[in-house]
Amino acid sequence: MSPEWNGLPPVIRARIEQFQDVPHVRLAELAQDLGVPVKAATLAPGVSGEIRPSGEENGFIIRINRHDPAKRQRFTVAHELAHFLLHRDEIGAGIEDDVLYRSTLSDRREQQANRLAADILMPESQLIEAREAAEEKGVGDMVLYLADLFSVSEAAMRIKVGK
Amino acid sequence: MPLRNWSDIPYLPILSLRPAEMRALEELPNLTKDRLLPIVHLRPWVAAHRLENAIEKISEAYGDDRPIVIAVGERELPNERPVFTQLETLRNPDNGFQNWCSFIEAHENYIPVIQLGDVQQEAREIERLFNLGRGLVLIIESRAFPVIAALAQRVGQRTNGGQDVCIVIDFGAARRNHTELLGVATDYINTVRQHAPRAFIALSASSFPDSFVGLADQQIYERELFDRLNLPDLIYSDRGSARVERQNGGGGQPAPRIDYPLSISWKFYRSEDLVEFAGYQQQARLLIADRNIWNPNFRVWGTQMIERTAAGDSSAIGSPSKATAARINLHLQRQAFYSDPNLAQETDEDWSG
Secondary structure (H helix, E strand, O other): OOHHHHHOOHHHHHHHHOOOOOOOOOHHHHHHHOOOOEEEEOOOOOEEEEEEEOOOOOOEEEEEEOOOOHHHHHHHHHHHHHHHHHOHHHOOOOEEEEOOOOOOOOHHHHHHHHHHHHHHHOOHHHHHHHHHHHHHHOOOOHHHHHHHHHOOOHHHHHHHHOO | OOOOOHHHOOEOOEEEOOHHHHHHHHOOOHHHHHHOOOEEEEOOOOOOOOHHHHHHHHHHHHOOOOOEEEEEOOOOOOOOOHHHHHHHHHHOOHHHHHHHHHHHHHOOOEEEEOOOOOHHHHHHHHHHHHHOOOOEEEEEEHHHHHHHHHHHHHHHHHOOOOOOEEEEEEEEEOOHHHHHHHHHHHHHHHHHHHHOOOOEEEEEEEOOOOOOOOOOEEEOHHHHHHHHHOOOOEEEOOOOOOOOOOOOOOOOOOOOEEEEEOOOEEEEEEOOOOOHHHHHHHHHHHHHHOOOOOOOOOOOHHHHHHHHHHOOOOOOOOOHHHHHHHHHHHHHHHHHOOOOOOHHHOOOEEOOO
16 A cells, blocks of 8 residues: 555544445535535646635535546546545645646655545555456456446556555 | 326436437436436447347446336337347237236336237237336327327327326427427327327427538427427427437548537537547637637536537547537436526535545
């Protein structure tokens, strides 16, 4: 797991793990549990997602581009939740992430959010279990199989499993 | 209980099972999909071999279980693909259109359109479909207007006077003089009401033009006629801003054009000097610069496609098909919220993952 995951308070990690009981991590329910509403929206061109103050005290809201492919939408939500968990004090008036997950935050911050997003969507315990089961079944393209199972892109899964 | 209450439906677009229409529908907000009710005529899905591909496409575009009105499309030039045989089977009138009724029964979210034909077979069909309790639709096209009373009577008699039935009076291709049909349309509506007093009535047509030389805008004449009628229990219908008759190639690629639907008119931005993507980009920029027309707060897919085109994203609108999809998407959103245009701009919805 990433340094960002390991750096989260244990109580937060435990809350996230409640929603990682299936390979298709229950992301919408996780966001709700963290108190961050997620809206599907038609954003400006080239914007995949954003997180902004919601107007409620200490509240934030995430909006994602509903016209992106479903797997990409899930990664964007996880990425914005990672900003909420790691960079809440730096969100200011809002962070807008483009298709390459670049924003006004530094590249280092964006990479942190990407790593935590990957850990949220592809929890290690589930991944080990799924991989063992797939090997038993003799699955041909392991990365493709796991990417579908976890509803992430092949690229994201390839990075995660180190292939 | 029918699958949808006709009194809740502001808009019944008749959509073709073609890529532009299905993409436009697919990208609508769920709130809009729940508000309008499309009528889709079954036909082969692009080059696919089986009817199942068409059914899958409808589910992909509109949802697995959202109620939708389904009709059998008109015969097209057949070839060896099995889908043509499958469609022919559904048209078979034997045993009270048994194949059609069984097909509808197997798809629980389908609201059926009655197939007309031999009166006895049709009577058995109507009885069986009516007893499903999902709601029932009769489409009366202009060629059947001379017998509109008889058709309304046949359906009215077998459905308790048109209970949960919607009868679509479809004028087909409309022209500038469409609004002159006020008296004719009123007569048809009264005739239908006389024979099927409990039925809802929808009025449909399409005046989307087929020539754009020197045409900067055009009224939506079918909307104008509908508004002038201003009758209760009448539902607005059109082709989603598509033409009734398809243009079958010839004459090369049309000049790049971006269309912008408003509530009662369409605006056309047509390139006179540039071709391919450069032409679309030029026109998208002109449209966005037109501050009296362009509404950046109308957040639907069609808006984003035009914005992406203007910004130079060549994967956005670079062909007539994509321009059509964007136009239909915008038009569907406008007409679904015609009576409440401010609501049309509230398109954010809960993300469900």
